[in-house]
Amino acid sequence: MHGPDGLPARELTLGHDIQALVTDRDGRIWTAYGDEGVYGDHPASQTGLHGMDAAGRTVWSPGRGELPGHPLEGLAAATEGRAVWLAWYPDTKGSFLTRVDPSGGPSSSLPLPVREPVGFAVGGDRAVFLDHRSGLLWAERVGDGWKELRRAPLGLPGELDRQRAYGRNGVLWFRSGNGWYRVAA
Structure with missing residues (x-):
């Protein structure tokens, strides 16, 4: 990671097989992983979707039953104000868009209107x-x-x-x- 001055500040391991990555205005890093990460050995990747702060500490990962399926492949990511949106598809039918409120509100998921x-x-x-x-x-x-x-x-x-x-x-x-x-x- 680089600091505001453009110089290297620290190194982080973000997980394996990152398919989508976005940062929010508070410097948090949000990722959606591919199947090699989900089924790999890095703990951040195994949940399929993950948020961390600039020090690498987890700020969000989906809890059991929080999503409409287990993420298999990340597709894209975007931010809206303080919220982050992660597009992904599970090991079952459909594909989804999950909104995460990093201030502690619950996440919510909607079916995507396009598959990928x-x-x-x-x-x-x-x-x-x-x-x-x-x-x-x-x-x-x-x-x-x-x-x-x-x-x-x-x-x-x-x-x-x-x-x-x-x-x-x-x-x-x-x-x-x-x-x-x-x-x-």
Whole structure:
């Protein structure tokens, strides 16, 4: 880890097979792991989803029965204010978006409107999801799910960089070809 001055401050082991990683505005690190991490030997990875502070101390990991399944593969991550959202799919059907309130509130999970988003952003009850096959999908949170508002194909020059899509406070940033793109939820 690097400090505010850009110099190395400390080293941390974050786990194995990290598929999605995001930091929040308080410097906490949130990760969603792949199956090799979940079934591996690092304790942070085994829960599938994990939050830690800058010193490497666990601030959140899902308790037994807290999620609608056991995470098998992390997909993407985003922040909204102090909350963090982690997209993942379990060893059963479906894929989910879990919201974690780091101030101690309960986590909540909703089914995802796309199976495997490359990235997403959430702002209030609105969200935008980036699917590498079908493009962008805007949705509104309604009860325990999402109502699709509209879809748009990407139609951008170059290939979508599936490793560089980030959601912050309702804005999705992603890279395609030689450019970065910004889309609001």
